[in-house]
Each structure stands twice: as C-alpha cells, then as structure tokens.
Amino acid sequence: MTDLARTARIDVLVEGYARMPHVAGTVSLVRDADRVVVVDPGMVADRELILGPLRALGVAPEDVTDVVVSHHHLDHTVNIALFPVVPVHDFRSVIEGDRLTLRPADGFALSPGIRLLATPGHTPQDVTTLVGTPEDVVALTHLWWTAEGPADDPFAPDRALLQQQRERVLGLATLVVPGHGAPFRPGVGTPR
Ligand SMILES: [Zn+2]
Ligand SMILES: [Zn+2]
Numbered sequence: 001m002t003d004l005a006r007t008a009r010i011d012v013l014v015e016g017y018a019r020m021p022h023v024a025g026t027v028s029l030v031r032d033a034d035r036v037v038v039v040d041p042g043m044v045a046d047r048e049l050i051l052g053p054l055r056a057l058g059v060a061p062e063d064v065t066d067v068v069v070s071h072h073h074l075d076h077t078v079n080i081a082l083f084p085v086v087p088v089h090d091f092r093s094v095i096e097g098d099r100l101t102l103r104p105a106d107g108f109a110l111s112p113g114i115r116l117l118a119t120p121g122h123t124p125q126d127v128t129t130l131v132g133t134p135e136d137v138v139a140l141t142h143l144w145w146t147a148e149g150p151a152d153d154p155f156a157p158d159r160a161l162l163q164q165q166r167e168r169v170l171g172l173a174t175l176v177v178p179g180h181g182a183p184f185r186p187g188v189g190t191p192r
Contacts, residue, residue, distance in 0.1 A: 004132040005112035008032035010140075013053040014044055016075075016180035018145060025076045026179055028140055029054065030131050032113040037066045038083060039129050039140050040179070042076035050079060066110060070142045070179065071123045091118055091125045119143055119169060121162035122153050122179075128169055138183075139173035146181030149191035166192050 025042030
C-alpha cells in the first residue's frame, strides 16, 4: 500500500462500546481531498452524539460526500440516513439513491489517502477502511471490537480467515480504530 497518500485527516466522532444491552458502534469522519466520509454511522444512544461532534468540526450533514459501512450489522449502519443521499460503500457495491453499482471493495480508492480493503473475518462481508494521515496509516475495521480483541470473535464463521485478515491489516496499519473501542497501536499483545 505504498501508493496510499498521507494526506487524510481522521476524527473519531463516537468511540464505540459493547456493554450489553448497551451497544454503540465507533463512528468516524475521514476527510481527504474533496471527500468527506463518514464510516459506520451506526448505533448510538442519541443521534446528537454523532451530529454534535460533526458540527464541532465545522461539518454539516450536507457536507458529507460518502458513507462506508464496515459490514452489515445494524450497530454500524442504522444511522446512514442522517446524511443526504450520497454514495454508500460496502464490500461488493456502491449504492446511491436507487442506483446499484457492483464492484469489489478490495483496493477501491475513495481518494488518494483513503483505500478500502475486503477483510472477511468478523463477517464474510467485512471492509477495512485504510486511511493515510501524515502521522499514521490508520485501519478502521471490525476485525477487532476493542484493543483486547476478542481473541476469538464469537461471530466469525472462519477463525483462520479472521486471523489471516488481522495479520494482513497489522502489516499495513500503525493505528487501529476498532468497532467498539478506543483507537489503539498494535503490539505484541494484539490478538491475531
Ligand atoms: Zn458486527
Ligand atoms: Zn459491531
């Protein structure tokens, strides 16, 4: 991924958690070139928890140009319609209004500094958003829920595939923004 531009900025709008029955997905804003991308507008206690931080960054919902979903669980998708009709990217397609364009996610460039990777693991439909910032290559991904893993994702249908994709992402990223926790720097203790 040496061609990933290091020009993007990432802001985590909501740091997710999973404390049953309370769940929130990590919601992030990525800006690069002409793109204003919301990743995983999912479950939150109140929609203002997404809109407030966005407003504080000077971004209105109408400014958003794209939405990316890491996979198709509701805790990462339920608030897509907070934003105008913009391209929504998943593992196999881009939808906009009633237009469906099929394309594989792997290697898809939203901008010079934003790349999608197909990383099946938590579900077969997982997408990792790889973001080049001046400081880091950041992976927004549900391959980990938090820095602690879980080591064995109870949802993962294929443990070997999860491990393979985790290794792949760790080979690229210096910072991970997981589905339900704070960003972390991968280390020896990071579950593979
Ligand atoms: Zn999920
Ligand atoms: Zn989740």
